[in-house]
Amino acid sequence: MAQGKGLQLSLQTMSLVAGFMVWVLLSSLMSFIKQDISLTAGQISLITAAPVILGSIFRVPFGYYANRFGARIIFITGLLFLVLPVGYLGIADGFFDLLLAGIFLGIGGALFSVGVTSLPKYYPKEKHGFVNGIYGVGNIGTAITSFGAPIIAGMFGWRQAVFTFIIPLILFAVLNFILGDRKEPKVETSLKDQILSVYKNNKLWFLSFFYFLTFGSFVALTVYLPNFLVSEFQLTEVDAGLRTAVFVALCTLLRPVGGILGDKFNPFKVLMVVFAGLTISGVLLSFSPTILLYTIGSLSVAIFSGIGNGTIFKLVPLYFTKQAGIVNGIVAAMGGIGGFFPPIILTIVHDINGHYAIGFMALSQFALASLIIIIWMYYTDKLNLSNYIVNNAGQGILVTDENRRITKTNKAFQHITGYSEDEVIGHTPFVLSSGVQDEAFYEEMWKQLRANGIWQGEIINKRKDGELYKQWLSISALKDAGNNITNYVGIFSEMKEKEKV
Numbered sequence: 001m002a003q004g005k006g007l008q009l010s011l012q013t014m015s016l017v018a019g020f021m022v023w024v025l026l027s028s029l030m031s032f033i034k035q036d037i038s039l040t041a042g043q044i045s046l047i048t049a050a051p052v053i054l055g056s057i058f059r060v061p062f063g064y065y066a067n068r069f070g071a072r073i074i075f076i077t078g079l080l081f082l083v084l085p086v087g088y089l090g091i092a093d094g095f096f097d098l099l100l101a102g103i104f105l106g107i108g109g110a111l112f113s114v115g116v117t118s119l120p121k122y123y124p125k126e127k128h129g130f131v132n133g134i135y136g137v138g139n140i141g142t143a144i145t146s147f148g149a150p151i152i153a154g155m156f157g158w159r160q161a162v163f164t165f166i167i168p169l170i171l172f173a174v175l176n177f178i179l180g181d182r183k184e185p186k187v188e189t190s191l192k193d194q195i196l197s198v199y200k201n202n203k204l205w206f207l208s209f210f211y212f213l214t215f216g217s218f219v220a221l222t223v224y225l226p227n228f229l230v231s232e233f234q235l236t237e238v239d240a241g242l243r244t245a246v247f248v249a250l251c252t253l254l255r256p257v258g259g260i261l262g263d264k265f266n267p268f269k270v271l272m273v274v275f276a277g278l279t280i281s282g283v284l285l286s287f288s289p290t291i292l293l294y295t296i297g298s299l300s301v302a303i304f305s306g307i308g309n310g311t312i313f314k315l316v317p318l319y320f321t322k323q324a325g326i327v328n329g330i331v332a333a334m335g336g337i338g339g340f341f342p343p344i345i346l347t348i349v350h351d352i353n354g355h356y357a358i359g360f361m362a363l364s365q366f367a368l369a370s371l372i373i374i375i376w377m378y379y380t381d382k383l384n385l386s387n388y389i390v391n392n393a394g395q396g397i398l399v400t401d402e403n404r405r406i407t408k409t410n411k412a413f414q415h416i417t418g419y420s421e422d423e424v425i426g427h428t429p430f431v432l433s434s435g436v437q438d439e440a441f442y443e444e445m446w447k448q449l450r451a452n453g454i455w456q457g458e459i460i461n462k463r464k465d466g467e468l469y470k471q472w473l474s475i476s477a478l479k480d481a482g483n484n485i486t487n488y489v490g491i492f493s494e495m496k497e498k499e500k501v
Helices: 005-023 025-036 041-057 059-069 071-090 095-105 112-122 125-156 158-164 166-179 191-198 202-233 237-264 267-286 291-319 324-338 341-353 357-392 411-417 439-452
Strands: 396-401 406-409 454-462 468-479 485-494
Touching: 005 025, 005 071, 005 112, 005 125, 005 166, 025 041, 025 071, 025 095, 025 125, 025 158, 025 202, 025 237, 041 059, 041 095, 041 202, 041 324, 059 071, 059 112, 059 324, 071 095, 071 112, 071 158, 071 166, 112 125, 112 324, 125 158, 125 202, 125 237, 125 291, 158 166, 191 324, 202 237, 202 267, 202 291, 202 324, 202 341, 202 357, 237 267, 237 291, 267 291, 267 357, 291 324, 341 357, 396 411, 411 485, 439 454, 439 468
Parallel strands: none
Antiparallel strands: 396 406, 396 485, 454 468, 468 485
16 A cells, blocks of 8 residues: 655655664774774775765665665665674674675665655655755764764674664664555666666766765765864764764754755755855865864854755756656765765875865865856856747747847747748848838837837838738847947737738
8 A cells, every 4th residue: 555755755764864874883983993903094994985885886776776666675675785784894803894894884875865766756846855855864864873873882892882773774674664655656767778868968967066075075074073083183982973973963954954945946046055155164174273163164064065965956856857766876876976085085185294184175176166067057057048938939039239130030030031040140130121111210210229228119021932921029229237239139929910012
């Protein structure tokens, strides 16, 4: 029996919480693990980043198969599979064991693609930003682990803390089996066909780059902060875990806010603010010698990346209605990959020059590049919309330069006059003249245009085939900031009664 959309939103969000809880197990417990297992700084960076690899790569097929088989099957399979790497992590005794367990813990992060693909099927487009934002609250699972795992490890040891996380995996696998929607609409298009239909679309890769930055910065700091705060600022494991949990919680709770803002306002404008904020945040983190300044910088990243994460997934269904599954997977995958590189890069940078400023400055520069791209996309979209309106308007439209040479026409122009755009470009509108109006008529027309900037009236013109017809014509003069005429725009429609001379 099909279940209600509210139940599916709650169930899938809580299932994501369980997946994200185990996704960051290694980074949350690393300060305990390295006391028991000898590891170099490079090995620690690789291990803590390892879950992001599979968590990113598998987001693409998880999004596709969620469309094909439904969220219920994918969540059950994914959550039960995670029991294996969690159990293996609990008995690990060396670098290879930790790395292998970490790679397959990435399945917890890959589960994100399931809900962003499934849940929009239950809601209208105007609510997709909000719904995906609510689902994104599942990120809170990383905060639960960042705060809770060190406390359990301090009381019972890190191995016992790891085994504790098997419980929510089994619990939500069972809940999905019982409450998951067995009748969710399915999409049967092959993975290859869906990829081929979208991979050339530049909007896909722009959205991927944006999410690479916003979600990547969230993931990177989530996995990096617990160990970094202990080693750099000599905080206790529990204190570092608490601060990381606050970072995660703030970023997560602002995700629905980003979705709501994307629904209510132009999402491009929201992202402009987001990337401007991340640019400043990256600069602040680059020059943060004290824990106070570093905290301010980290929390500002949480605020702007959280809003950005919610807003970006508002844009996916707007541009990719029929390929939402595969596009959500690709965009989500790029976000996960965005969290893989920063910890490694920061470690390499620190090993070379002894500080992290250059690494954090890279965040600022990526954010600045994103800001430039989003501004370009915003104005390109407005231009494309304007061109679409002009080309598909029912009235004929022609645009001339200041010398009255035609520079653009639309489809209705060709339909009414018989002239294609190529045939009239560079000519003056005199090419349409019927000869019926005398010179005094045109002198009066241009006199009004110069005085008022607009002229309207009836006029008889001639089609390409020589037929005369009556039209209602409106001409406007466009001016620049210096009050100089740059273009003339003529808009006309054929009057029902044709007049032949």
